[in-house]
Amino acid sequence: AQKVTQAQTEISVVEKEDVTLDCVYETRDTTYYLFWYKQPPSGELVFLIRRNSFDEQNEISGRYSWNFQKSTSSFNFTITASQVVDSAVYFCAPGPVMNSGYSTLTFGKGTMLLVSP
Amino acid sequence: KAGVTQTPRYLIKTRGQQVTLSCSPISGHRSVSWYQQTPGQGLQFLFEYFSETQRNKGNFPGRFSGRQFSNSRSEMNVSTLELGDSALYLCASSQSDRARGYTFGSGTRLTVV
Numbered sequence: 001a002q003k004v005t006q007a008q009t010e011i012s013v014v015e016k017e018d019v020t021l022d023c024v025y026e027t028r029d030t031t032y033y034l035f036w037y038k039q040p041p042s043g044e045l046v047f048l049i050r051r052n053s054f055d056e057q058n059e060i061s062g063r064y065s066w067n068f069q070k071s072t073s074s075f076n077f078t079i080t081a082s083q084v085v086d087s088a089v090y091f092c093a094p095g096p097v098m099n100s101g102y103s104t105l106t107f108g109k110g111t112m113l114l115v116s117p
Numbered sequence: 118k119a120g121v122t123q124t125p126r127y128l129i130k131t132r133g134q135q136v137t138l139s140c141s142p143i144s145g146h147r148s149v150s151w152y153q154q155t156p157g158q159g160l161q162f163l164f165e166y167f168s169e170t171q172r173n174k175g176n177f178p179g180r181f182s183g184r185q186f187s188n189s190r191s192e193m194n195v196s197t198l199e200l201g202d203s204a205l206y207l208c209a210s211s212q213s214d215r216a217r218g219y220t221f222g223s224g225t226r227l228t229v230v
Contacts, residue, residue, distance in 0.1 A: 035218060043205055045221035091160065104150065104173055105209075105219065107160035 002027045002094045004108035012114045013082050020078045021111050023092030027073070029053075032094055034068065034075045035105065040088040048090075051075065082115045089113070119143065121210050121222035129228045135196040138225045142189050142210030148172075149191040150219065151183060154205040163206075166191055198229045 166185035209219035
């Protein structure tokens, strides 16, 4: 089974600030995928990024970047120059496990990000 | 390309009734998963269907069931509704290669009174 901890319940920033959302996960699996999703007030979960467990190269995609460290089981997500439209609840989710029938996403409790003008 | 469509968007039911929720995945996606989201428990996995077969099941009572049709559309059913079943029910579809990620619908908000 997998477990996710998002220690930050709520973060408030002012527009244009950079913000990092923390995620620590537990898994006994050796090969798996990690995801970040965003949930705006409309309720729909929006896919942001995907990372596989055997590639620790950190990347940047537009204003998004992530820092994956398998040794510490952390998968942190950073938004650069935040905007009001970034206000949402952000979820970290490991899964599915590669080459297995286990295909579910295990979600953390989420971090609510409030970006004020 | 149409996204994942869930109907109805909102639903109010009375305790003891049953309810059926529908999910139409993205065209070409054969996997459909269902999640329940509540303030107390967060997002919890209900079940996943692939090619009309249930592939995985979460830890929910037997009152929760689902099925998938040959066109990949899926329905979930909750019988003998309880107040605690009030939640946002989210459906997600994915391609055969689940590692590509899941696309979620806007959800059905069920209120049990």
